[in-house]
Amino acid sequence: MKSPVTFTLNGSESAVFVDSGANLLDVLRRGCGDLSPKYGCGQGSCGACTVLIDGEPHVSCLVLAETVAGRSVETTGGLASGPDLHPLQRAFIDGFAAQCGYCTPGMLMAAKALLDRNPSPTRSEVEEAISGNLCRCTGYEPIIDAILEAAKQRGAA
Amino acid sequence: MLEVETYPTVGEAANAMDDQARFLGGGTLIMNRVNYGDRRFNRIVRTTDASLSEIRAEGDRLEVGAGVTMASIMASRDLEFLSSAARAVGGPAIRNMASVGGNLMAPHPYGDMAVALLALDAVVRMVRGEELSLEDFLARRNGVVRSLLIRRPQGDEFRFRKVSRVKPKGVSVMSMAAHLTRSAGRLSGVRIAYGAMAPTPVRVRAVENALEGVSLDHAGIAAALSAATEGLDPPDDPIASGWYRREVAPVHLRRLLLGEDAR
Ligand SMILES: Cc1cc2nc3c(=O)[nH]c(=O)nc-3n(C[C@H](O)[C@H](O)[C@H](O)COP(=O)(O)OP(=O)(O)OC[C@H]3O[C@@H](n4cnc5c(N)ncnc54)[C@H](O)[C@@H]3O)c2cc1C
Numbered sequence A: 001m002k003s004p005v006t007f008t009l010n011g012s013e014s015a016v017f018v019d020s021g022a023n024l025l026d027v028l029r030r031g032c033g034d035l036s037p038k039y040g041c042g043q044g045s046c047g048a049c050t051v052l053i054d055g056e057p058h059v060s061c062l063v064l065a066e067t068v069a070g071r072s073v074e075t076t077g078g079l080a081s082g083p084d085l086h087p088l089q090r091a092f093i094d095g096f097a098a099q100c101g102y103c104t105p106g107m108l109m110a111a112k113a114l115l116d117r118n119p120s121p122t123r124s125e126v127e128e129a130i131s132g133n134l135c136r137c138t139g140y141e142p143i144i145d146a147i148l149e150a151a152k153q154r155g156a157a
Numbered sequence B: 001m002l003e004v005e006t007y008p009t010v011g012e013a014a015n016a017m018d019d020q021a022r023f024l025g026g027g028t029l030i031m032n033r034v035n036y037g038d039r040r041f042n043r044i045v046r047t048t049d050a051s052l053s054e055i056r057a058e059g060d061r062l063e064v065g066a067g068v069t070m071a072s073i074m075a076s077r078d079l080e081f082l083s084s085a086a087r088a089v090g091g092p093a094i095r096n097m098a099s100v101g102g103n104l105m106a107p108h109p110y111g112d113m114a115v116a117l118l119a120l121d122a123v124v125r126m127v128r129g130e131e132l133s134l135e136d137f138l139a140r141r142n143g144v145v146r147s148l149l150i151r152r153p154q155g156d157e158f159r160f161r162k163v164s165r166v167k168p169k170g171v172s173v174m175s176m177a178a179h180l181t182r183s184a185g186r187l188s189g190v191r192i193a194y195g196a197m198a199p200t201p202v203r204v205r206a207v208e209n210a211l212e213g214v215s216l217d218h219a220g221i222a223a224a225l226s227a228a229t230e231g232l233d234p235p236d237d238p239i240a241s242g243w244y245r246r247e248v249a250p251v252h253l254r255r256l257l258l259g260e261d262a263r
């Protein structure tokens, strides 16, 4: 059975029919065509599917799609404004914080939630914020550095 | 086919339950099962009842709704004593979703918050108003939970510790909680609970008994450390063997009781 769900996706109203029991990740990718959140494990362990719901990070593979009705969902797909990348995206590129890039959308959203709440985090606060996100390529250090760099850039702007 | 049913009140949701249904908390365990095609249930029952997410004072106790998340506990000043246990559950995204009610039902090796609540002698209030000790609830684990009633511990008498191989996030090798109540300078009526040491979080009566009337120092707790795993048969799993859990339990119990740092 399909039921209609209406929510805000990256600032725009979005209305989709969801299969009963579908998770938000599937609905974003297949229903809304936003391929930025990635499927890694489907069990909450990898963080590749991390999106923000009402500003807070959630693993979208474990969110029952119906539960986002009326709420605001943000994905990496909505980070840039036009051609201007978000400071986090810029810092990830400049700092070689993405290799294969599969974990990157999840890392970016976890980092955005942190910086929105805490514009000048310590290194250990950054580590904590991305502790639910696995990266098999970078060894994490470039990612942590990039997030700290983005915080610095934003502070300077 | 899986069906999802949404009810405005938790009472109506509870009425809709049967053994083919699962009541949805934050969904971190249920959705995992759904994603992997679990056929043991064909209905998800949920409610939009906001009262399930409330934290409020009730006399000298705090009532914590079953839908309150680990993140909300960490953000609550009234529940500061539970923040170390809340922080022990998964990473930040999981903590925004994982509910207290779901934690009571979580299978081994999960249930870190339940361990803390067990040491604090929390009372479980069911949707239909029945109240029972958390220990009794864990023994039967059925029905829909409305809230938990928790008495605030005094000073530093409550301790929680999670042992895991990966930090800051990692599944429990074991978790331990102690409510170290005293009378005339000596321990009295102490409650100790472990997680990941039995099929559900458990109270450890052998340790509690060995701590009765002793002072909280190396000599005082020696007998309790010897009894650390008495009556327990810790499970083997990919995180640790039962043998390992048994071997290291006394060390972690000592650190918990004496407030020593692990590193
Ligand atoms: C990556 C990952 C890491 C995790 N790490 C930890 C960890 O470190 N420590 C830990 O303890 N857990 C951990 N968990 C397990 C889980 O997230 C928590 O135990 C959480 O508290 C479960 O709550 P939930 O609301 O998400 O449960 P749900 O998935 O919604 O439900 C779980 C079970 O509880 C039942 N239930 C939910 N609410 C109620 C209620 N009000 N009354 C009766 N039954 C109810 C459901 O029917 C279901 O059977 C982890 C999970 C994941 C995916």
Ligand code: FES
Pocket (backbone or CB within 6 Å): A038, A039, A040, A041, A042, A043, A044, A045, A046, A047, A048, A049, A050, A059, A060, A061, A062
């Ligand atoms: S796909 Fe959601 S956490 Fe891995």
Ligand code: FES
Pocket (backbone or CB within 6 Å): A097, A098, A099, A100, A101, A102, A103, A104, A134, A135, A136, A137, A138
């Ligand atoms: S860049 Fe490949 S997983 Fe992180």
